[in-house]
Amino acid sequence: MHDDPARRRPVIALTGGIASGKTAVSDRFAGRGASVVDTDRIARDVVAPGSDGLAKVSAAFGPDVIDDAGALDRRALRRRIFDDPEARARLEGILHPLIATRAREAIDAATGPYVILVVPLLVESGLFNDTDRVLVVDVPESVQLERLTARDGVPPDQARAALAAQAGREQRLAVADEVIDNTGTLEVLDEQVARLDREYRGLRPGV
Structure with a gap:
Protein backbone atom coordinates (compact mmCIF):
# COMPACT_ATOMS: atom_id res chain seq x y z
CA MET A 1 0.00 0.00 0.00
CA HIS A 2 3.00 2.26 -0.50
CA ASP A 3 4.43 3.52 -3.78
CA ASP A 4 7.98 2.90 -2.53
CA PRO A 5 8.31 -0.72 -1.30
CA ALA A 6 11.60 0.07 0.43
CA ARG A 7 9.85 2.51 2.77
CA ARG A 8 6.64 0.54 3.20
CA ARG A 9 5.40 -0.59 6.59
CA PRO A 10 3.22 -3.66 7.17
CA VAL A 11 -0.46 -2.73 7.12
CA ILE A 12 -2.93 -4.71 9.21
CA ALA A 13 -6.63 -4.16 8.49
CA LEU A 14 -8.54 -4.29 11.77
CA THR A 15 -12.26 -4.98 11.51
CA GLY A 16 -15.13 -6.29 13.58
CA GLY A 17 -18.85 -5.97 14.06
CA ILE A 18 -20.55 -3.09 15.80
CA ALA A 19 -19.85 -3.01 19.58
CA SER A 20 -17.12 -5.64 19.27
CA GLY A 21 -14.47 -3.40 20.81
CA LYS A 22 -12.42 -2.25 17.83
CA THR A 23 -11.48 1.03 19.48
CA ALA A 24 -10.31 -0.71 22.66
CA VAL A 25 -8.08 -2.90 20.51
CA SER A 26 -6.70 -0.14 18.28
CA ASP A 27 -6.00 2.06 21.33
CA ARG A 28 -3.91 -0.75 22.80
CA PHE A 29 -1.92 -1.13 19.60
CA ALA A 30 -1.35 2.64 19.56
CA GLY A 31 -0.11 2.40 23.14
CA ARG A 32 2.51 -0.06 21.96
CA GLY A 33 3.77 2.29 19.26
CA ALA A 34 1.78 1.22 16.22
CA SER A 35 0.45 3.86 13.84
CA VAL A 36 -3.35 3.77 13.79
CA VAL A 37 -5.36 4.99 10.79
CA ASP A 38 -9.10 4.98 11.54
CA THR A 39 -11.36 5.15 8.50
CA ASP A 40 -14.36 6.06 10.68
CA ARG A 41 -12.59 9.27 11.67
CA ILE A 42 -11.55 9.87 8.08
CA THR A 111 6.08 6.40 11.50
CA GLY A 112 5.31 3.34 13.62
CA PRO A 113 6.75 -0.15 13.00
CA TYR A 114 3.46 -1.17 11.41
CA VAL A 115 0.05 0.35 10.67
CA ILE A 116 -3.27 -0.68 12.16
CA LEU A 117 -5.87 0.35 9.57
CA VAL A 118 -9.28 0.34 11.25
CA VAL A 119 -11.96 -0.51 8.67
CA PRO A 120 -15.28 -1.40 10.35
CA LEU A 121 -16.92 -2.28 7.01
CA LEU A 122 -13.94 -4.06 5.48
CA VAL A 123 -16.00 -7.02 4.24
CA GLU A 124 -18.94 -4.93 3.07
CA SER A 125 -16.99 -2.20 1.28
CA GLY A 126 -14.40 -4.24 -0.58
CA LEU A 127 -11.88 -1.49 0.19
CA PHE A 128 -8.29 -2.15 1.24
CA ASN A 129 -8.05 -5.71 -0.02
CA ASP A 130 -4.29 -5.29 -0.42
CA THR A 131 -3.35 -5.10 3.26
CA ASP A 132 -0.74 -7.50 4.62
CA ARG A 133 -2.99 -9.03 7.28
CA VAL A 134 -6.61 -8.92 8.42
CA LEU A 135 -7.29 -8.86 12.16
CA VAL A 136 -10.87 -9.47 13.28
CA VAL A 137 -12.12 -8.42 16.71
CA ASP A 138 -14.70 -11.08 17.46
CA VAL A 139 -17.56 -11.43 19.92
CA PRO A 140 -20.79 -13.43 19.65
CA GLU A 141 -23.79 -11.55 18.29
CA SER A 142 -25.48 -11.94 21.69
CA VAL A 143 -22.65 -9.87 23.21
CA GLN A 144 -23.01 -7.22 20.52
CA LEU A 145 -26.72 -6.93 21.27
CA GLU A 146 -26.11 -6.76 24.99
CA ARG A 147 -23.53 -4.00 24.62
CA LEU A 148 -25.65 -1.98 22.24
CA THR A 149 -28.74 -2.14 24.44
CA ALA A 150 -27.12 -1.87 27.88
CA ARG A 151 -24.06 0.26 27.22
CA ASP A 152 -25.23 2.48 24.38
CA GLY A 153 -28.93 2.63 25.27
CA VAL A 154 -30.05 1.38 21.86
CA PRO A 155 -33.53 -0.26 21.79
CA PRO A 156 -33.40 -4.01 21.05
CA ASP A 157 -35.08 -3.70 17.63
CA GLN A 158 -32.60 -1.03 16.53
CA ALA A 159 -29.71 -3.09 17.84
CA ARG A 160 -30.85 -6.11 15.82
CA ALA A 161 -31.31 -3.93 12.74
CA ALA A 162 -27.78 -2.53 13.15
CA LEU A 163 -26.36 -6.06 13.22
CA ALA A 164 -28.44 -7.13 10.24
CA ALA A 165 -27.10 -4.22 8.19
CA GLN A 166 -23.52 -5.47 8.55
CA ALA A 167 -21.71 -8.56 7.33
CA GLY A 168 -22.27 -11.56 9.55
CA ARG A 169 -19.80 -12.93 12.05
CA GLU A 170 -18.95 -15.89 9.81
CA GLN A 171 -18.20 -13.60 6.87
CA ARG A 172 -15.72 -11.60 8.91
CA LEU A 173 -14.02 -14.65 10.36
CA ALA A 174 -13.68 -16.11 6.86
CA VAL A 175 -11.30 -13.30 5.85
CA ALA A 176 -9.32 -13.20 9.11
CA ASP A 177 -5.62 -13.93 9.36
CA GLU A 178 -5.77 -13.34 13.10
CA VAL A 179 -8.67 -13.11 15.54
CA ILE A 180 -8.92 -11.33 18.88
CA ASP A 181 -11.58 -12.76 21.20
CA ASN A 182 -12.95 -9.74 23.05
CA THR A 183 -15.32 -11.54 25.41
CA GLY A 184 -12.86 -11.76 28.29
CA THR A 185 -11.23 -9.37 30.72
CA LEU A 186 -9.12 -6.37 29.80
CA GLU A 187 -6.09 -8.30 31.01
CA VAL A 188 -6.82 -11.05 28.49
CA LEU A 189 -7.28 -8.44 25.78
CA ASP A 190 -3.92 -6.87 26.69
CA GLU A 191 -2.23 -10.27 26.40
CA GLN A 192 -3.67 -10.88 22.94
CA VAL A 193 -2.59 -7.44 21.71
CA ALA A 194 0.90 -7.90 23.17
CA ARG A 195 1.31 -11.22 21.37
CA LEU A 196 0.17 -9.78 18.04
CA ASP A 197 2.33 -6.69 18.51
CA ARG A 198 5.38 -8.95 18.69
CA GLU A 199 4.24 -10.81 15.59
CA TYR A 200 3.47 -7.72 13.55
CA ARG A 201 6.82 -6.13 14.37
CA GLY A 202 8.44 -9.09 12.62
CA LEU A 203 6.32 -8.89 9.49
CA ARG A 204 7.81 -8.06 6.13
CA PRO A 205 5.45 -6.05 3.91
CA GLY A 206 3.92 -8.05 1.10
CA VAL A 207 4.56 -11.42 2.77
Whole structure:
Protein backbone atom coordinates (compact mmCIF):
# COMPACT_ATOMS: atom_id res chain seq x y z
CA MET A 1 0.00 0.00 0.00
CA HIS A 2 3.00 2.26 -0.50
CA ASP A 3 4.43 3.52 -3.78
CA ASP A 4 7.98 2.90 -2.53
CA PRO A 5 8.31 -0.72 -1.30
CA ALA A 6 11.60 0.07 0.43
CA ARG A 7 9.85 2.51 2.77
CA ARG A 8 6.64 0.54 3.20
CA ARG A 9 5.40 -0.59 6.59
CA PRO A 10 3.22 -3.66 7.17
CA VAL A 11 -0.46 -2.73 7.12
CA ILE A 12 -2.93 -4.71 9.21
CA ALA A 13 -6.63 -4.16 8.49
CA LEU A 14 -8.54 -4.29 11.77
CA THR A 15 -12.26 -4.98 11.51
CA GLY A 16 -15.13 -6.29 13.58
CA GLY A 17 -18.85 -5.97 14.06
CA ILE A 18 -20.55 -3.09 15.80
CA ALA A 19 -19.85 -3.01 19.58
CA SER A 20 -17.12 -5.64 19.27
CA GLY A 21 -14.47 -3.40 20.81
CA LYS A 22 -12.42 -2.25 17.83
CA THR A 23 -11.48 1.03 19.48
CA ALA A 24 -10.31 -0.71 22.66
CA VAL A 25 -8.08 -2.90 20.51
CA SER A 26 -6.70 -0.14 18.28
CA ASP A 27 -6.00 2.06 21.33
CA ARG A 28 -3.91 -0.75 22.80
CA PHE A 29 -1.92 -1.13 19.60
CA ALA A 30 -1.35 2.64 19.56
CA GLY A 31 -0.11 2.40 23.14
CA ARG A 32 2.51 -0.06 21.96
CA GLY A 33 3.77 2.29 19.26
CA ALA A 34 1.78 1.22 16.22
CA SER A 35 0.45 3.86 13.84
CA VAL A 36 -3.35 3.77 13.79
CA VAL A 37 -5.36 4.99 10.79
CA ASP A 38 -9.10 4.98 11.54
CA THR A 39 -11.36 5.15 8.50
CA ASP A 40 -14.36 6.06 10.68
CA ARG A 41 -12.59 9.27 11.67
CA ILE A 42 -11.55 9.87 8.08
CA ALA A 43 -15.17 9.36 6.97
CA ARG A 44 -16.19 12.21 9.25
CA ASP A 45 -13.34 14.43 8.08
CA VAL A 46 -14.11 14.10 4.37
CA VAL A 47 -17.62 15.52 4.91
CA ALA A 48 -16.60 18.27 7.32
CA PRO A 49 -18.25 21.68 6.75
CA GLY A 50 -16.78 23.35 3.70
CA SER A 51 -15.24 20.16 2.34
CA ASP A 52 -15.41 18.95 -1.23
CA GLY A 53 -16.96 15.72 0.06
CA LEU A 54 -19.82 17.54 1.73
CA ALA A 55 -20.46 19.55 -1.41
CA LYS A 56 -20.68 16.34 -3.44
CA VAL A 57 -23.07 14.75 -0.94
CA SER A 58 -25.27 17.86 -0.97
CA ALA A 59 -25.30 17.89 -4.78
CA ALA A 60 -26.32 14.24 -4.87
CA PHE A 61 -28.93 14.22 -2.10
CA GLY A 62 -30.13 17.81 -1.89
CA PRO A 63 -29.88 20.60 0.69
CA ASP A 64 -32.06 18.72 3.18
CA VAL A 65 -29.05 16.64 4.27
CA ILE A 66 -27.23 19.80 5.40
CA ASP A 67 -28.20 21.31 8.75
CA ASP A 68 -28.56 24.98 9.60
CA ALA A 69 -24.93 25.17 10.73
CA GLY A 70 -23.67 23.93 7.37
CA ALA A 71 -22.77 20.47 8.63
CA LEU A 72 -23.93 17.08 7.40
CA ASP A 73 -27.25 16.07 8.93
CA ARG A 74 -26.40 12.41 9.42
CA ARG A 75 -29.86 11.47 10.63
CA ALA A 76 -31.48 12.96 7.52
CA LEU A 77 -28.95 11.22 5.29
CA ARG A 78 -29.52 7.87 7.01
CA ARG A 79 -33.25 8.24 6.36
CA ARG A 80 -32.53 8.82 2.67
CA ILE A 81 -30.39 5.71 2.23
CA PHE A 82 -31.82 3.29 4.82
CA ASP A 83 -34.23 1.45 2.52
CA ASP A 84 -32.77 2.57 -0.80
CA PRO A 85 -29.85 0.43 -2.04
CA GLU A 86 -29.31 2.71 -5.03
CA ALA A 87 -29.01 5.77 -2.79
CA ARG A 88 -26.61 3.91 -0.50
CA ALA A 89 -24.49 2.90 -3.48
CA ARG A 90 -24.48 6.49 -4.73
CA LEU A 91 -23.27 7.71 -1.34
CA GLU A 92 -20.57 5.05 -1.19
CA GLY A 93 -19.47 6.01 -4.68
CA ILE A 94 -18.85 9.53 -3.40
CA LEU A 95 -17.29 8.74 -0.05
CA HIS A 96 -15.27 5.57 -0.56
CA PRO A 97 -12.73 7.05 -3.00
CA LEU A 98 -12.23 10.06 -0.71
CA ILE A 99 -11.77 7.83 2.33
CA ALA A 100 -9.39 5.50 0.51
CA THR A 101 -7.22 8.37 -0.72
CA ARG A 102 -7.02 10.00 2.70
CA ALA A 103 -6.29 6.66 4.39
CA ARG A 104 -3.46 5.83 2.01
CA GLU A 105 -1.96 9.27 2.56
CA ALA A 106 -2.03 8.63 6.32
CA ILE A 107 -0.44 5.21 5.83
CA ASP A 108 2.35 6.75 3.76
CA ALA A 109 2.97 9.28 6.55
CA ALA A 110 3.00 6.66 9.33
CA THR A 111 6.08 6.40 11.50
CA GLY A 112 5.31 3.34 13.62
CA PRO A 113 6.75 -0.15 13.00
CA TYR A 114 3.46 -1.17 11.41
CA VAL A 115 0.05 0.35 10.67
CA ILE A 116 -3.27 -0.68 12.16
CA LEU A 117 -5.87 0.35 9.57
CA VAL A 118 -9.28 0.34 11.25
CA VAL A 119 -11.96 -0.51 8.67
CA PRO A 120 -15.28 -1.40 10.35
CA LEU A 121 -16.92 -2.28 7.01
CA LEU A 122 -13.94 -4.06 5.48
CA VAL A 123 -16.00 -7.02 4.24
CA GLU A 124 -18.94 -4.93 3.07
CA SER A 125 -16.99 -2.20 1.28
CA GLY A 126 -14.40 -4.24 -0.58
CA LEU A 127 -11.88 -1.49 0.19
CA PHE A 128 -8.29 -2.15 1.24
CA ASN A 129 -8.05 -5.71 -0.02
CA ASP A 130 -4.29 -5.29 -0.42
CA THR A 131 -3.35 -5.10 3.26
CA ASP A 132 -0.74 -7.50 4.62
CA ARG A 133 -2.99 -9.03 7.28
CA VAL A 134 -6.61 -8.92 8.42
CA LEU A 135 -7.29 -8.86 12.16
CA VAL A 136 -10.87 -9.47 13.28
CA VAL A 137 -12.12 -8.42 16.71
CA ASP A 138 -14.70 -11.08 17.46
CA VAL A 139 -17.56 -11.43 19.92
CA PRO A 140 -20.79 -13.43 19.65
CA GLU A 141 -23.79 -11.55 18.29
CA SER A 142 -25.48 -11.94 21.69
CA VAL A 143 -22.65 -9.87 23.21
CA GLN A 144 -23.01 -7.22 20.52
CA LEU A 145 -26.72 -6.93 21.27
CA GLU A 146 -26.11 -6.76 24.99
CA ARG A 147 -23.53 -4.00 24.62
CA LEU A 148 -25.65 -1.98 22.24
CA THR A 149 -28.74 -2.14 24.44
CA ALA A 150 -27.12 -1.87 27.88
CA ARG A 151 -24.06 0.26 27.22
CA ASP A 152 -25.23 2.48 24.38
CA GLY A 153 -28.93 2.63 25.27
CA VAL A 154 -30.05 1.38 21.86
CA PRO A 155 -33.53 -0.26 21.79
CA PRO A 156 -33.40 -4.01 21.05
CA ASP A 157 -35.08 -3.70 17.63
CA GLN A 158 -32.60 -1.03 16.53
CA ALA A 159 -29.71 -3.09 17.84
CA ARG A 160 -30.85 -6.11 15.82
CA ALA A 161 -31.31 -3.93 12.74
CA ALA A 162 -27.78 -2.53 13.15
CA LEU A 163 -26.36 -6.06 13.22
CA ALA A 164 -28.44 -7.13 10.24
CA ALA A 165 -27.10 -4.22 8.19
CA GLN A 166 -23.52 -5.47 8.55
CA ALA A 167 -21.71 -8.56 7.33
CA GLY A 168 -22.27 -11.56 9.55
CA ARG A 169 -19.80 -12.93 12.05
CA GLU A 170 -18.95 -15.89 9.81
CA GLN A 171 -18.20 -13.60 6.87
CA ARG A 172 -15.72 -11.60 8.91
CA LEU A 173 -14.02 -14.65 10.36
CA ALA A 174 -13.68 -16.11 6.86
CA VAL A 175 -11.30 -13.30 5.85
CA ALA A 176 -9.32 -13.20 9.11
CA ASP A 177 -5.62 -13.93 9.36
CA GLU A 178 -5.77 -13.34 13.10
CA VAL A 179 -8.67 -13.11 15.54
CA ILE A 180 -8.92 -11.33 18.88
CA ASP A 181 -11.58 -12.76 21.20
CA ASN A 182 -12.95 -9.74 23.05
CA THR A 183 -15.32 -11.54 25.41
CA GLY A 184 -12.86 -11.76 28.29
CA THR A 185 -11.23 -9.37 30.72
CA LEU A 186 -9.12 -6.37 29.80
CA GLU A 187 -6.09 -8.30 31.01
CA VAL A 188 -6.82 -11.05 28.49
CA LEU A 189 -7.28 -8.44 25.78
CA ASP A 190 -3.92 -6.87 26.69
CA GLU A 191 -2.23 -10.27 26.40
CA GLN A 192 -3.67 -10.88 22.94
CA VAL A 193 -2.59 -7.44 21.71
CA ALA A 194 0.90 -7.90 23.17
CA ARG A 195 1.31 -11.22 21.37
CA LEU A 196 0.17 -9.78 18.04
CA ASP A 197 2.33 -6.69 18.51
CA ARG A 198 5.38 -8.95 18.69
CA GLU A 199 4.24 -10.81 15.59
CA TYR A 200 3.47 -7.72 13.55
CA ARG A 201 6.82 -6.13 14.37
CA GLY A 202 8.44 -9.09 12.62
CA LEU A 203 6.32 -8.89 9.49
CA ARG A 204 7.81 -8.06 6.13
CA PRO A 205 5.45 -6.05 3.91
CA GLY A 206 3.92 -8.05 1.10
CA VAL A 207 4.56 -11.42 2.77
